[in-house]
Amino acid sequence: MADPHTPKNTPRLKDRLLHPQTRSSAARLADRVLLMGVGVASVYWIFASLLFSLNAETGTFLTHFLNPGFNEFLSRLLVLCFFMIFGSQVGYTLRQRQALDEALAGSEEKHRTILENIEDGYYEIDFQGNLTVFNESFRKITGYAADQLTMQDFRRLLTPAETGKVFGVFEKVRQTGRAIKDLGFVIVRRDGARRWVETSISPVTDSDSQVIGYRGILRDVTRRRQADALKQEKMAAESASRSKSEFLANMSHEIRTPLNAIIGLVELLLASPLSREQREDLKVVQSAAYALLSVINDILDFSKIEAGKLELERSPFNLRDFLGEALKILAVRAHEKHLELAYRVAPNVPDRLVGDPHRFRQVLLNLIGNAIKFTDSGEIVVFAQCDSLENDRLMLHMAVRDTGAGIPTGKQALIFDAFSQADGSTSRKFGGTGLGLAVSSQLVSLMGGRIWVKSVLGKGSIFHFTAAFDVNTAAPAAPVLPADVDLSGLRVLVVDDNATNLKILCEMLASWKMVPKAASSAESAKTVLTRMQQRGEAVDLALIDSDLTRAGTLSLVRYIRSREAPAARITLMLTTTTAKTADRYNAEGVAMVVTKPVRPSDLLDAIIKSLSQENVPIEVVKEKRSGEQETALPPLNILVAEDTPFNQKYIRRLLENWRCRTTIVENGRLAIAALANQNFDLVLMDVQMPEMDGITATLRIREEEQKTGRHIPIVAMTAHAMKGDRERCIEAGMDDYVPKPIASATLRKTILRILPVAAPAPAASEAAAGTDAGADLAVLMEAFNNDGTFFKDVAGMFISDYPPMLETIEKAIDAKDVELVSRTAHALKGMARNFQADTAAATALKLEQVAAAGRLDGAGELIRQLAAELGRFETHLKAMMARVTG
Structure with missing residues (x-):
């Protein structure tokens, strides 16, 4: 297409091609040559007739023109044929040339159309670098008008840094005569924008094959370059993210390892006899250690969230x-x-x-x-x-x-x-x-x-x-009163000097259909009691904050006891609870103490116990303190693979306090050697150790066990806190996972969960199942966080679930399905341990081990023994459920 900005004689691509007018002139010239031949032959005929009439003695011009003699006719015919043949040959030659020109013109037109319509720019330059030919795409890429590009120096399109490189390549093409492809450089558009381009350069030659310039195809690759740059940046960012995750994992391990020793040893020291100053100093150290652990956890969580590697549990x-x-x-x-x-x-x-x-x-x-x-x-x-x-x-x-x-x-x-x-x-x-x-x-x-x-x-x-x-629609929506407990209509005096807390407590009591009487101080409480006495009403329960100002809590407690007699039970709300505090309030006649902030279930339990007819000593409704039941752990022979001296000392001291025998090794290789020479009940395996890490050691141990049929429990200890660490340990064959810093209560619960506790003597077991159903109730309730409703729900599920599981095992034994036997026995073992049914758990473990070894010899006797033990325990469990309130 013609460009309106292209002046006359502009050396653009289409101006070098043959036009249709030129092809028409060539055709007319061929026709004229043929006619000229005919004309010359006719003139010769006339001229010969005139000569014969002048030289002949007889005859006129007309006679010789129309009726020549034989010889005369023959000579004229020869001349006429000569001119006709000559004219025809010339016409044929010209028409062939015309056909060739038309073919060439068509080829060049096609070539021009292609070059004018491609997205890439086409250009030709001379030795001086002046543009002699270019297409529309080249003009668009450079941003110049056509008349501005005509004979423009190519150097004006280049940056100073690129000029030498590009014209050096032009010179190389000139010297070698060979084309060069994929030369990349930057051009500067007319508006100043810079674009990345790639070009191919080939020589332009004349008819003598002499190089007279250069031609090339120019392609704008800016977007591709930008995409490549973004891809490189993305890869760099992902690499940096992986490096950061690895760094954080290693940092976590390096910081948590000594921190584990600090927290653990401080915990052990606090359990020993200390002076007041020493205890206070150690508590400062403990507080600082937990503060540092909190900072580490924040950093790790932030990094995991940022990397999209934190997943929520359900x-x-x-x-x-x-x-x-x-x-x-x-x-x-x-x-x-x-x-x-x-x-x-x-x-x-x-x-x-x-x-x-x-x-x-x-x-x-x-x-x-x-x-x-x-x-x-x-x-x-x-x-x-x-x-x-x-x-x-x-x-x-x-x-x-x-x-x-x-x-x-x-x-x-x-x-x-x-x-x-x-x-x-x-x-x-x-x-x-x-x-x-x-x-x-x-x-x-x-x-x-x-x-x-x-x-x-x-x-x-x-x-x-x-x-x-x-x-969770399958569970109760809120704390539910036991069927045999009716608290409706009970008058409760609630005394708290904080208006918000007072309102919340009154709402809780009203939800249980009790009648709260609110007072914001000891003096106002006395006023409320006086008014109630005047109306002939009495207080059934007093719920008093232990931190009342002015008159004080103890004076109010004494006042109520003196006026309301023993009928009014008193429950105290404490922010902190100690044995000394409990003893002091017990002496004043306080029935129960519940810690603040008050949980609905704790308050409900405290109220029910306060109003019971039993004259029980004061109780503190609170969470179990760590270490209270450490004697429940049986004496075990434990192998510890740990390379850090601090942690070795802490683990040894902790296990010795639990009456366990401990063997310490420094790496996985030594752990394998120790297992080959001695029998252990349990292995505590650090994950990151020199020479051989815990994962590799566990894989080797499990390979050896496939030959012997034995299985020793292995618990992973690791300071790594990144996603997938637990899964990696379990996949390697470890039975459980304890994160560092290791909390003593967490480690003890883990050991109890995966090892069968030594069963009591038969007589004691039978006695517990027969008459003293409450002997183990306190221990079980501590395990269920003193939540009676939760205990009953789970106990009911156990009673309904274990019979079908026993049937599954019996059918699997008949079908010789050892995998199903092992899996179901393992599940029963865990269920029994949750309720501390140790005898049944030990029998389930034996059945699991027999099936895991691929043998079912004696499995029938074991399943009958297990069914009998679970049946006895069901009776025991139902008796405990009957005693639980809530």
């Missing part, structure tokens, strides 16, 4: 009890600052949920911990309400309100960024990395919610977040 939990447990973790810190810590769950919020309670607790503790840190006086209250509930899918709305310093409006969005705080100076005053809220924000997002804050400077803050959970 497990059922009780919301109201869960919140109480979570708040108790920080209750001591709040009490030390004289802050009231409470929580309220709206009545319409379902209690049994399914989700990730660990990450939910992490967000809550982060927000509550920050509230305690930045609040000097007042209260911190956690609210839970239903944002939406559709198809058993709950959007839970949580709020943490404090009476602290508040956050400026301009800083409220900043606090959710990593490594940021509302005021940079606070990092010195209060400490912190600024990662907690960033991690919480991302965790909330993973849980399908969002997080935000509302705050007024000087008046406190409210942190809100939402999270999605499934509702």
